[in-house]
Each structure stands twice: as structure tokens, then as C-alpha cells.
Amino acid sequence: MERRTIFAGWKLPLLLVAPQLVLTFVFFYWPALVAAYESLTRTDAFGIHVVFVGLANFRDLFADPLYRAAILRTVEFCAAVTALSLGLGLVLAVAADRELRGRNLYRVLMIWPYAVAPAVSAVLWILLLNPQIGLVGRFLIAHGIRWDYALNGSQAMLMVVLASAWKQVSYNFIFVLAGLQSIPKAVIEAARMDGARGLYRFRTVVLPLLSPTLFFLVVVDLVYAAFDTFGTIWAMTQGGPAQATQTLVVKVYNDGVVNLDLGSSSAQSVVLMVGVVALTALQFRFLGRRSGT
Amino acid sequence: MRRSANWLAHSVLILGALLFALPIWLAFCAATLDPAAIDRGELSLIPRLDHIGSFWDVLVHGGPGVPPVWRMLVVSFGMALAIAIGKIVISILSAFAVVFFRFPLRRTAFWAIFVTLMLPVEVRIIPTYAVMGDLHMIDTFPGLAVPLIASATATLLFRQTFAAIPDELVEAARMDGAGPLRFLKDILIPVSAANLAALFVILFVYGWNQYLWPLVVATSPNLDTIVIGIVKMIGIDTSTEWNKVMATAVIALIPPVAVVVSMQRWFVRGLTEGEK
Numbered sequence: 001m002e003r004r005t006i007f008a009g010w011k012l013p014l015l016l017v018a019p020q021l022v023l024t025f026v027f028f029y030w031p032a033l034v035a036a037y038e039s040l041t042r043t044d045a046f047g048i049h050v051v052f053v054g055l056a057n058f059r060d061l062f063a064d065p066l067y068r069a070a071i072l073r074t075v076e077f078c079a080a081v082t083a084l085s086l087g088l089g090l091v092l093a094v095a096a097d098r099e100l101r102g103r104n105l106y107r108v109l110m111i112w113p114y115a116v117a118p119a120v121s122a123v124l125w126i127l128l129l130n131p132q133i134g135l136v137g138r139f140l141i142a143h144g145i146r147w148d149y150a151l152n153g154s155q156a157m158l159m160v161v162l163a164s165a166w167k168q169v170s171y172n173f174i175f176v177l178a179g180l181q182s183i184p185k186a187v188i189e190a191a192r193m194d195g196a197r198g199l200y201r202f203r204t205v206v207l208p209l210l211s212p213t214l215f216f217l218v219v220v221d222l223v224y225a226a227f228d229t230f231g232t233i234w235a236m237t238q239g240g241p242a243q244a245t246q247t248l249v250v251k252v253y254n255d256g257v258v259n260l261d262l263g264s265s266s267a268q269s270v271v272l273m274v275g276v277v278a279l280t281a282l283q284f285r286f287l288g289r290r291s292g293t
Numbered sequence: 294m295r296r297s298a299n300w301l302a303h304s305v306l307i308l309g310a311l312l313f314a315l316p317i318w319l320a321f322c323a324a325t326l327d328p329a330a331i332d333r334g335e336l337s338l339i340p341r342l343d344h345i346g347s348f349w350d351v352l353v354h355g356g357p358g359v360p361p362v363w364r365m366l367v368v369s370f371g372m373a374l375a376i377a378i379g380k381i382v383i384s385i386l387s388a389f390a391v392v393f394f395r396f397p398l399r400r401t402a403f404w405a406i407f408v409t410l411m412l413p414v415e416v417r418i419i420p421t422y423a424v425m426g427d428l429h430m431i432d433t434f435p436g437l438a439v440p441l442i443a444s445a446t447a448t449l450l451f452r453q454t455f456a457a458i459p460d461e462l463v464e465a466a467r468m469d470g471a472g473p474l475r476f477l478k479d480i481l482i483p484v485s486a487a488n489l490a491a492l493f494v495i496l497f498v499y500g501w502n503q504y505l506w507p508l509v510v511a512t513s514p515n516l517d518t519i520v521i522g523i524v525k526m527i528g529i530d531t532s533t534e535w536n537k538v539m540a541t542a543v544i545a546l547i548p549p550v551a552v553v554v555s556m557q558r559w560f561v562r563g564l565t566e567g568e569k
Contacts, residue, residue, distance in 0.1 A: 006393055006394055006395055006463075007393050007394055007467075007472075007473040007476075009394065009396075009473075010394070010395070010396035010397060012390075012394070012473060012474075013390035013391075013393075013394035013396040013399075014390070014396055014397075016386040016387060016389060016390035016394075017386070017387045017390040017391065017396075017402050019382075019383045019386065019387070020383045020384060020386070020387040020406060020443070020448060021387070021402060021405065021406070023383065023439070023442060023443035024405060024406055024409055024443050024445075025405075026424065026428075026443070027421060027424070027439070027440045027443040028409045028412060028417070028443060029405075030420075030424050031417045031420035031421040031423070031424050032412075032417065032420065034420040034423050034424060035417065035419070035420035038420070038423075088309070091305060091309075092305065092306065092309045094302075095301075095302035095303075095305040095306050095309075096302075096306060098298070098299060098302045100299060100302055100303060100306075106306045106310065107557075108554060108557060109306075109309075109310040109313065109314070110306070110309060110310070110313070111553065111554075111557060111560075111561070112313070112550050112553055112554055113313045114498065114553055115498050115501075115502075115546070115549035115550040115552065115553040116502075116546060116549075116550070117501065117502035117504065117520045117545065117546075117549070118502065118504065119502075119504045119520050119523060119524050120502075120520065120523060120542050120545055120546060122524075123320070123523055123524075123527060123538060123539070123542045124316040124317065124319075124320055124542065125316065126527065127316065127319055127320055127323060127336070127535075127539065128316060128319065132332070132334060133331050133332060133334055133336065133535060134336075135319060135336050138334050166312075166313075166316075169309075169313075170313075174561055174564060174565065175564075175565060178561070178565035223413070227413045227415040227416065228413070228415070230415055230504065230505045231502075231504030231505065231520070231524070234504070234505075234508075234524065235504075235523075235524045235527065249415050249416075249505075252415075252418065252419065253418065253505065253509075256418070256419040257418075257419070257422075257509060262419065265419050266419060266420065269416060269417060269418070269419055269420060272416045273412060273416050273417065276412055276413070276416055277408075277412070280410055284410075
């Protein structure tokens with residue numbers, strides 16, 4: 001990564017890097033410090049005195065069964081969204097990788113949902129699944145299923161998973177297709193000549209070569225499901241019924257903005273940041289291995 | 294054998310295309326229906342073209358609780374463009390400095406930026422709001438866009454692109470007497486045009502689709518983006534006018550989808566080359 005030819009001088013480069021550094025410090029490091037500080041303090045009931053409480057907010061947080069339930073729920077939600085969107089993206093990409101008539105059109109048709117806002121995908125799925133007006137929702141009720149995601153927690157969870165995964169399939173499709181196309185044709189040809197066919201060839205030859213891409217996508221999908229789905233969930237269920245669809249980010253918003261419990265919400269932010277940094281480190285190790293930097 | 298496999302692939306892809314397109318088509322049809330009919334559950338997959346005026350209606354008059362859609366479109370465009378252009382500019386400059394110069398604390402600067410790679414705004418929402426309060430940027434247009442401009446992804450992508458530029462090119466430019474800024478403008482930016490275009494698509498969509506940050510930082514209806522507006526419209530439980538909601542949703546989809554589809558080739562290449 002090091003160049004041999006460079007330009008002389010140090011004032012100009014410092015000037016060039018300054019805008020990004022300033023923004024990074026103001027909008028990343030400063031908030032992170034604020035969060036860290038507030039997570040260690042508590043404001044009294046009248047909002048006058050700020051008391052230093054050490055790790056008490058964190059102790060309370062992890063002792064709180066609601067928070068532990070939210071962690072578990074977030075893990076389940078992320079796993080479901082990742083499995084569904086990656087699985088579907090994989091199937092569609094394998095189909096689109098063939099020399100088909102109209103494959104360019106197919107590709108456009110698979111890629112455009114990338115542009116749909118999470119909150120808009122929620123609205124579209126309400127139109128499908130709402131028990132009063134939804135096309136599928138009414139169908140279910142007409143067939144004797146008690147479908148009402150405003151009352152039934154598991155149905156609400158199913159609904160936010162579907163709407164969240166739907167939008168993310170495109171991203172997985174793009175990367176898996178690119179991964180498939182970077183596999184040398186000679187490798188596939190050799191496997192074919194050895195008599196490996198169909199699913200067996202896919203499992204033993206293609207899948208191992210694809211595994212770095214798949215690993216990358218698992219991390220990206222998990223991060224998407226954990227953070228970018230707030231709009232989807234908030235528009236559909238606001239985390240309810242009860243807390244059935246309250247993921248960690250929804251809880252941070254609820255506790256911080258709606259209930260104004262700054263200490264707990266800051267402690268939650270700190271926990272999330274640590275989680276994200278861990279995921280980044282995981283991905284960086286993987287990225288580093290691939291590009292050799 | 295090959296034939297049947299092709300048929301299978303066609304059917305899988307057609308099913309996939311339907312899965313993506315059907316909800317949008319349904320929304321388009323719903324936008325042209327009578328709200329009372331939707332409430333009775335009489336959705337249909339055939340639009341009533343004589344009622345297509347509902348699109349014009351929300352565009353000019355808005356819906357319950359939200360400003361006219363054209364206003365929200367202006368805010369969304371402004372926010373998406375500010376984020377896309379702002380991010381591209383600051384990250385080209387910083388990547389250029391990090392790759393083509395040696396200056397004190399260069400590595401520290403790079404790492405300080407890099408650590409923020411995956412710290413999405415959702416994670417730091419409350420503390421960032423507090424900082425915005427100190428800066429008096431709550432409920433302002435810069436407050437919507439500027440915090441989202443700071444991120445490392447674009448810097449990392451440009452760093453990779455710039456590092457792959459052959460030394461000979463830099464050498465040749467220097468021999469011709471080009472200074473660093475001239476080199477940046479006349480050689481580096483044209484050479485990275487494809488990455489730039491790809492990044493523009495990704496960042497425009499990212500900016501357009503924001504929901505949580507605008508929800509927290511801007512409460513004035515003047516700053517409602519179209520995505521915020523849609524969720525506001527369905528928040529009115531008792532009398533949601535679904536035809537207006539769906540007309541607004543379809544309008545909200547058009548700009549980002551148009552950007553992705555029209556720049557599809559660059560977008561896909563930029564995405565898969567840079568890995569995110």
C-alpha cells in the first residue's frame with residue numbers, strides 16, 4: 001500500500017485531511033465521549049443534580065430482564081433477516097449467473113429494490129399484511145387464520161423480518177453474482193469433466209470458492225438488520241405489541257427520546273458501539289486477509 | 294438436462310422479479326383507489342386510471358399532518374445531494390492527502406478516521422443529538438445532513454483506488470510540472486470517475502432513505518423528508534388515507550430507484566470492487 005512517488009510538503013496535506021478529521025471528531029469522538037460520560041452518571045428525579053454512579057447503569061442494564069430479552073430478540077431477528085435475505089439472494093444469483101435470454105433485464109429487476117427506503121418497505125408490507133386492508137392479511141383471515149400483528153407478537157416479528165429481509169435481498173444478489181462471475185470458468189469446466197454435476201458440483205466446488213463473499217455478506221447483513229431496520233420496525237409496530245419487536249436500536253430510541261432516560265440510553269449506546277467495533281474488527285481481519293493490506 | 298435447468302432458472306428469476314415488483318404495483322393501484330374502498334379491503338391489482346389525480350393531489354396539497362409532497366421532495370433531494378457530494382468531496386481530499394503525501398501523524402489521522410468505519414448514526418443517536426444541541430444545529434438543514442457526512446467508507450474506497458494508480462503516472466505528471474492540486478484535478482479525478490459515480494449512487498440512496506436521524510434532529514414540518522412524511526401519515530391510526538399514503542410512497546421510490554437503475558453498471562462495479 002505504500003507508494004514510492006509522493007509529493008513534498010506537509011502543510012497542504014494537513015489542510016486536505018482537516019475537514020474530514022474535524023467532522024470525525026465533532027460527530028464521532030465527541031458524541032462517543034458524551035455517551036461514555038453519561039453512561040457513568042445519573043440525573044436525579046428533578047433533573048438538577050448529576051451524580052457519578054460508576055458502572056451502576058451497566059449493572060442495572062444487564063440485570064434488567066427486559067434488556068436481556070431485547071438482546072436475545074435482536075440476535076434472533078438479525079439471524080432470521082440474514083438467513084432469509086442471503087438465502088434468497090444466493091438462489092437468485094445462481095439462477096442469474098446462467099447464460100439466459102434476457103439476463104440483463106433480470107439483473108435490473110433484481111437490483112432496484114436496493115433503492116427502497118426501509119420505512120417505505122414497511123408501508124408496502126403493511127399494504128400486503130394488514131388484517132383490515134392487506135391483500136395477504138385478508139386472505140389469511142378469510143381462511144380461518146387469526147392474523148393480527150397488532151395483537152400477536154410472533155406475527156409482528158414475522159412481519160418485520162419479512163419486510164426487512166425483502167429489501168436486503170438485492171444487496172446479497174449483487175455480491176453473490178459478482179462472486180460467482182469471478183470464479184474462473186476453467187475451474188467449473190474441470191469439475192464438469194471430472195463428472196461432478198448439478199448440486200454436487202455447486203456444493204463441493206462453487207460454494208467453497210464463494211465462502212469469503214458469503215462471510216462478508218453475513219457481517220453486512222447482520223449490521224443492516226441490527227441498525228438500518230429501525231425505520232421498518234418503527235413504521236410497522238413501533239416495537240410492539242408489548243415489546244415483541246423491540247430490537248436494541250428501537251429500545252435506545254424508546255428509552256432515550258421517548259422516555260428521556262439518558263443514563264440508561266447512553267449505557268445502551270456504549271454497549272452497541274462496543275458491539276459494532278467488534279464486528280468491524282471481525283470484518284477487517286477478513287478484508288485484510290483478502291486484499292493483503 | 295441443460296434445457297430444463299434453464300427453465301428452472303427462468304422460473305426462479307421470474308418469481309423473484311414478481312416478489313419485488315408486486316408490492317410496488319399494489320401500492321400504485323391503491324394510490325388510485327377510493328380511500329373508503331381500501332378501508333373495506335377492496336384492494337385490486339388493476340389501477341383506476343381515472344383516479345390517477347391522487348398523485349397530483351398529494352404533490353400539491355400533501356396529506357393529513359404533512360406538508361405538500363413537493364416540499365418534502367425538495368428537502369429529501371437537498372439532504373441526499375448534500376450527503377453524497379459532501380462525503381465525496383471530503384473523502385477525496387483526505388484520501389489524496391493520506392496516499393500521496395507524507396506528513397506528521399499521517400497514520401494516526403488515517404486510523405482516527407478508519408475506526409469510525411462501521412459506527413452508524415443509529416448507534417450514537419442520543420449523544421450526537423446532545424452535541425447538536427451544543428452546536429445549535431437542532432432543527433436546521435445543516436443539522437440534517439452534516440453529521441451523516443462524516444464517515445470512513447468513502448475515504449477507504451478512494452484510498453484503495455488511489456493506491457492502485459501506477460507510480461509512473463504520478464512521475465510523468467510531476468515531470469510535466471504539475472503540482473499536487475493540478476494532479477488531483479486533471480489526472481486523479483478523471484481516472485477515478487467510475488468509482489466516483491458508483492459512490493454517488495450509493496450515498497444518494499443512503500441519504501434519501503435516512504429515517505432515524507431526521508426523526509430525532511428535526512421536528513419542524515419544514516424539514517420533513519418524504520420518508521419521514523410517509524410514516525407520519527400512517528401514524529394517524531383512526532383515519533389513515535391509504536390512497537394518499539401509497540401515492541406518496543410511490544413518489545418517494547422514484548428518485549432513488551431511477552438513480553440506481555440508470556447508473557446500474559457503475560453502481561454494481563463500484564459496490565463489488567470496494568466491498569461496501
